[in-house]
Amino acid sequence: MTQADSFQHAVNGLISAGQRIWQQGWCPATSSNFSQRLDDSSCAITVSGRDKGQLSADDIMRVDLDGRSLDGKKPSAETLLHTTLYRRDPGIGAVLHTHSVKATLVSMHADGPVEFKGLELLKAFTGTATHESSLSLPVFDNTQDIAALAKQVDDHMNETGTGHGYLIRGHGLYTWGPDLPTTLRHLEALEFLLDYYWHASRWQPAEAREVDR
Numbered sequence: 001m002t003q004a005d006s007f008q009h010a011v012n013g014l015i016s017a018g019q020r021i022w023q024q025g026w027c028p029a030t031s032s033n034f035s036q037r038l039d040d041s042s043c044a045i046t047v048s049g050r051d052k053g054q055l056s057a058d059d060i061m062r063v064d065l066d067g068r069s070l071d072g073k074k075p076s077a078e079t080l081l082h083t084t085l086y087r088r089d090p091g092i093g094a095v096l097h098t099h100s101v102k103a104t105l106v107s108m109h110a111d112g113p114v115e116f117k118g119l120e121l122l123k124a125f126t127g128t129a130t131h132e133s134s135l136s137l138p139v140f141d142n143t144q145d146i147a148a149l150a151k152q153v154d155d156h157m158n159e160t161g162t163g164h165g166y167l168i169r170g171h172g173l174y175t176w177g178p179d180l181p182t183t184l185r186h187l188e189a190l191e192f193l194l195d196y197y198w199h200a201s202r203w204q205p206a207e208a209r210e211v212d213r
Contacts, residue, residue, distance in 0.1 A: 010036040010044035022053025031099040099172040107167040124189035
């Protein structure tokens with residue numbers, strides 16, 4: 001596949017992913033950004049400020065893995081959060097950043113990493129073969145200093161491993177995978193788990209409900 005063919009393949013995939021994610025309500029207004037690795041030194045990523053449910057080919061651009069534009073378009077301010085992942089792990093082929101209500105709620109109320117254990121849907125994640133496993137979703141404070149945030153995320157992963165995703169407080173979710181279809185599967189699984197976590201944290205046993213009346 002030529003470089004042009006590779007970029008066109010990424011464009012088609014990201015447009016389709018944007019429509020699918022928008023239909024779920026996970027990328028409201030012009031929020032969110034999506035990317036796909038092109039080669040060892042560049043990736044395709046959504047242009048800043050575009051409606052992700054109505055992407056066109058002109059809304060996708062190329063950047064190098066330092067986040068610099070390769071075609072004169074303006075990348076998202078959060079491009080470094082994508083390229084840092086591509087630099088640290090050559091096995092990462094796509095990154096999706098979304099802004100769902102549940103991801104935002106959980107990020108604002110979590111005191112530390114969000115932990116999931118013993119749930120069947122954990123098997124949706126690459127490398128997980130049984131529900132008898134766990135997944136930790138770290139939560140980082142939001143900041144406009146994206147370079148500092150990217151370093152904080154990278155330093156954390158150096159200590160704990162790359163994992164499958166993380167939350168930014170009051171902001172949204174990042175997840176990734178070896179290719180775009182797998183990353184979409186990870187996104188859907190994480191959204192289910194975050195929904196479960198939010199409802200479980202609000203649940204009270206019947207005895208407690210009786211006392212509250």
